[in-house]
Amino acid sequence: MPSMANASExxxxxxxxxxxxxxxxxxRSVEQSQSLARKASIAQQRRSLPIASELPQFLFNxxxxxxxxxxxxxxxxxxAAVTVAKRVAEECGIELGQKVGYSIRFExxxxxxTRIKYMTDGLLLRYSVILVDEAHERTVHTDxxxxxxxxxxxxxxxxxxxxxxxxxxxGNYSAVSGKEGITHCPSYLKPCQGAKFFPLKLIIMSASLDxxxxxxxxxxxxxxxxxxxxxPVDILYTYDPVRDYLNAALIxxxxxxxxxxxxxxxERIRHLPLSSQNVVTVSIYSSLPxxxxxxxxxxxxxxxxxxxxxxNIAETSVTIPGIKYVIDxxxxxxxxxxxxxxxxxxxxxxxxxxxxxxxxxRAGREGPxxxxxxxxxxxxxxxKDSTLPExxxxxxSSIVLQLKALGIDDIIGFDFMxxxxxxxxxxxxxxxxxxxxxxxxxxxxxxxxxxxxxLPLDPIHSKAIILATQYNCLEEMLITVSMLSVESIFYSPHxxxxxxxxxxxxxxxxxGDHITxxxxxxxxxxxxxxSKIKESRVKAIEGNLKKWCRENFINNRxxxxxxxxxxxxxxxxQQMGLTVNSCGxxxxxxxxxxxxxxxxxxxxxxxxxxxxxxxxxxxxxIHPSSMISGTKPDCVIYNELVQTNRPYLxxxxxxxxxxxxxxxxxxxxxxT
DNA sequence: GAGCACTGC
Numbered sequence: 001m002p003s004m005a006n007a008s009e010x011x012x013x014x015x016x017x018x019x020x021x022x023x024x025x026x027x028r029s030v031e032q033s034q035s036l037a038r039k040a041s042i043a044q045q046r047r048s049l050p051i052a053s054e055l056p057q058f059l060f061n062x063x064x065x066x067x068x069x070x071x072x073x074x075x076x077x078x079x080a081a082v083t084v085a086k087r088v089a090e091e092c093g094i095e096l097g098q099k100v101g102y103s104i105r106f107e108x109x110x111x112x113x114t115r116i117k118y119m120t121d122g123l124l125l126r127y128s129v130i131l132v133d134e135a136h137e138r139t140v141h142t143d144x145x146x147x148x149x150x151x152x153x154x155x156x157x158x159x160x161x162x163x164x165x166x167x168x169x170x171g172n173y174s175a176v177s178g179k180e181g182i183t184h185c186p187s188y189l190k191p192c193q194g195a196k197f198f199p200l201k202l203i204i205m206s207a208s209l210d211x212x213x214x215x216x217x218x219x220x221x222x223x224x225x226x227x228x229x230x231x232p233v234d235i236l237y238t239y240d241p242v243r244d245y246l247n248a249a250l251i252x253x254x255x256x257x258x259x260x261x262x263x264x265x266x267e268r269i270r271h272l273p274l275s276s277q278n279v280v281t282v283s284i285y286s287s288l289p290x291x292x293x294x295x296x297x298x299x300x301x302x303x304x305x306x307x308x309x310x311x312n313i314a315e316t317s318v319t320i321p322g323i324k325y326v327i328d329x330x331x332x333x334x335x336x337x338x339x340x341x342x343x344x345x346x347x348x349x350x351x352x353x354x355x356x357x358x359x360x361x362r363a364g365r366e367g368p369x370x371x372x373x374x375x376x377x378x379x380x381x382x383x384k385d386s387t388l389p390e391x392x393x394x395x396x397s398s399i400v401l402q403l404k405a406l407g408i409d410d411i412i413g414f415d416f417m418x419x420x421x422x423x424x425x426x427x428x429x430x431x432x433x434x435x436x437x438x439x440x441x442x443x444x445x446x447x448x449x450x451x452x453x454x455l456p457l458d459p460i461h462s463k464a465i466i467l468a469t470q471y472n473c474l475e476e477m478l479i480t481v482s483m484l485s486v487e488s489i490f491y492s493p494h495x496x497x498x499x500x501x502x503x504x505x506x507x508x509x510x511x512g513d514h515i516t517x518x519x520x521x522x523x524x525x526x527x528x529x530x531s532k533i534k535e536s537r538v539k540a541i542e543g544n545l546k547k548w549c550r551e552n553f554i555n556n557r558x559x560x561x562x563x564x565x566x567x568x569x570x571x572x573x574q575q576m577g578l579t580v581n582s583c584g585x586x587x588x589x590x591x592x593x594x595x596x597x598x599x600x601x602x603x604x605x606x607x608x609x610x611x612x613x614x615x616x617x618x619x620x621x622i623h624p625s626s627m628i629s630g631t632k633p634d635c636v637i638y639n640e641l642v643q644t645n646r647p648y649l650x651x652x653x654x655x656x657x658x659x660x661x662x663x664x665x666x667x668x669x670x671x672t
Numbered sequence: 673g674a675g676c677a678c679t680g681c
Contacts, residue, residue: 077679105681120680141680259676287676311677333677346677390679398681456681488676568681624673644675 055131055203056116057088064129064201065115073118073131076139078104085109085118105456106564129201135214136206136354137316138389138418144399146204147416148406150218153200207354210386217417231364233326237377258283258309259494265307278304284318285311287487290557296320315358319365326363326371328356330379334387337394339424341616344395345643352387356380389418396420396428397459401437404444405453434600434667435463451576455569457481464597465573471593474573475582476518482566483517484639484651489562490625491555500553507552508627512636512653514594515587516627521566524548524559592663595655598637599664603649604657605634611649613641614660623648635660 056071064071075081085102092100101110102118110117120141130149135142204214204221215221265281284296297320300306306322312332314320332355333346351359356373363369373380391399400411408414411425432438437449437459444450452462461481468477483489492500507523509515524545531544549556573580583589595602603611603620609632611620620641622629626649628636639651661668 137679139679285676286678313678316678335677402681492674492676494675565681621673623675625675629673646674648674 057092059129060116070114071116071129071131073116073133074142074145075118075120076134076137076142078120080133081118081120082107085116088116088118106568129203131203131205133205134316135204136210136386138387138391140390140394140399143389143391143417144403146214146217147414149200149202150415153202156200207357210354213386213417230361231366231368233360233364233368234370235360236370236372237380238374239376241375241379258285258311262309265309279307280304281307281309283309284313284320286313287491287555289491289555293318312355314362315355320362322366323362324367324369326359326369328359328371328373330356330373330375335390335393337424339421339427341618342395342427342613343616343618343641343643343647350379350383352384353380354386356383391416391420392418392424396424397431398457400425400428401432401444401449401453401459404432404438404442405450409442431600432459435459435597436666437463454576455572457485457569460598460600461485464593465569466578467597468593469578469581471583471589471596472581472586473583473590473593474578474580476587476590477593478566478570478573478580479518479521480514482562482569483521484514485565486558486561487555489517489520489554489558491553492625493553496553503552509587510628510631511587511591513627513651514639514653515590517651520552520554520559521562523552524554591653591655592659594637594653595659596663598639599660599667601638601641602655602660603636603638605632611636613649616641618647620647620649622652623650626650626652628652628654 056073059065059071073081073084075084081102081104085100086096089096089098089100094100096102097109097111098113100116100118101108101114103110104120132142132145132149135146202218202221204218206214211223215223262281262283265279269277269279269281280300282296282298284293296308296310296318299322308314308320308323310318310320328351330351331348332351334349336345336347337343338345360371360373363371403411403414411429412422429438429442432449433440433442435448435452436445437452439445439449444453448463448466451466452459455462455465457465461484464477465474465481468474490500490504504516507516507519509519527548528541528545531541535541535544545559546556548554549559570580600615602614604614606612606619611622612618613620618641622632622636622638629652631654633654635655635657636649636652637655638649638653640649642648642650
């Protein structure tokens with residue numbers, strides 16, 4: 001560890017973790033758990049490797065916070081930021097939010113005296129040391145952050161050199177950059193009024209498999225290996241690639257997903273001898289309501305084996321105690337994006353070596369374990385070392401908008417660790433121009449582009465918000481965009497689908513799904529208000545809402561998330577000075593506003609009853625879950641175009657085709 | 673007439 005602290009000025013340390021096992025100084029239990037399971041998980045976490053909690057204290061004691069400097073630690077997940085901060089404060093015997101704090105969306109538990117700050121994201125100019133944890137996960141945010149940090153570090157060392165060599169100290173980077181001939185000076189490189197530029201030290205913590213990549217990216221930074229605490233896990237491969245019934249089972253797994261596999265497992269168990277039937281099965285995946293998720297933490301009855309069927313939520317996000325055996329089919333469902341068609345899809349691809357190690361590592365958290373890989377060892381060696389970074393397989397519009405807002409004009413020239421495809425960048429620039437966020441010269445427009453970049457939303461959603469005041473429906477658009485930004489609001493358990501459909505009927509609107517979402521939101525608010533009249537205790541009201549959600553097959557967690565997003569975005573638009581007006585029940589205005597902002601996502605009915613997405617020309621269908629999939633209007637706008645079994649439009653609303661050239665002439669004037 | 677990787681602002 002000392003070698004890290006001794007890293008040269010402006011240096012980078014790459015903290016390596018052994019075996020691809022992530023720093024486990026984080027409790028990844030599912031939110032809101034107050035169960036025994038959570039306690040077990042925390043206890044487990046305490047026993048394991050606490051790099052992300054010990055290192056900042058070490059740096060603090062080493063004087064890195066002298067003179068008001070702050071150590072920032074980024075985490076890819078909110079739970080991790082909160083729990084690690086809490087734990088460090090606890091260990092230091094101090095109140096959270098004082099010396100140690102955290103800052104995440106919807107919650108800022110820091111103060112002027114905070115010196116060790118955990119966070120999920122943010123611009124980190126005021127920090128002297130930045131530790132980026134879990135860098136191997138390569139989220140879009142991590143990648144953008146690394147690019148920015150590299151830029152900041154370069155600029156700061158340049159600034160410091162200039163400061164030493166020049167008798168005229170300006171304290172303003174843009175003045176210096178002119179002298180140095182640096183072509184751009186992003187706004188985030190300019191120090192705040194009166195602020196000093198500290199040389200920046202970076203410590204990138206990642207799994208060992210890709211430490212070299214980080215080291216090279218940061219100009220040959222020193223790599224320090226830290227041994228993780230982990231019990232041995234036996235890895236067992238198949239002799240041959242799996243076929244026959246195993247393969248059939250796999251196909252079932254891949255096609256029908258967890259719910260069906262669970263039924264299959266239960267059915268098979270019934271056919272076993274009685275003495276072997278002592279098995280319980282539980283499932284866990286992200287869109288499952290929290291109450292059901294909690295079941296995986298319950299200990300099995302005595303003498304019973306527990307079989308957990310999990311998506312890759314169990315790879316990193318959730319740590320389930322007591323796992324001895326892991327079965328790894330060797331595949332993963334991963335997001336893919338085609339810039340050409342604008343189509344997002346979930347495809348089944350082989351895992352990377354890092355993911356395979358991550359999965360097997362789950363068997364060795366509390367004692368020695370075994371991992372069965374359903375593929376031969378030779379296949380393992382052919383796997384890619386690490387997963388393709390997300391930035392190479394997602395729509396870039398919102399990232400590009402953010403970079404533009406930071407003053408980075410040359411997106412194609414930006415020093416990404418892995419450069420996104422040129423086509424993908426071009427596509428997003430075109431989209432932003434069509435939305436009016438960028439000028440024809442690719443500059444951030446004023447005020448539209450600037451306002452859009454301030455909203456933490458998909459650019460099309462931001463555009464809808466900004467336009468809504470003019471259509472007298474900002475209240476309705478805030479609700480819509482909030483509901484569209486969260487995981488599925490509707491919960492449809494396989495065995496109660498018909499019941500669920502009946503429950504949803506009371507919200508449904510024949511004009512489209514956007515209004516249906518507004519109806520759900522309004523109904524829930526109305527219910528809460530009524531509940532408040534009868535009941536003053538917050539806990540009881542929350543309980544009532546939970547029950548209401550259960551009865552209506554609404555995912556309570558998603559709904560609450562939407563409420564949080566709603567109040568956050570509402571705050572933003574009020575700060576911008578937009579009038580929060582409402583069209584009441586006049587949904588014509590609202591649908592016209594949808595047409596004016598979602599015009600890139602318009603589709604026309606074809607003679608054969610299918611639809612043509614106007615932007616890409618793609619043949620698509622309205623998703624059967626849509627409230628208007630049966631009515632087949634001539635022209636619709638949609639929220640997203642996804643490829644599953646077929647290309648589908650999800651969240652669809654009927655519009656008048658003549659509205660498009662009227663409300664988006666810049667895009668539809670030339671077309672007919 | 674379907675199918676539900678995972679995060680995050």
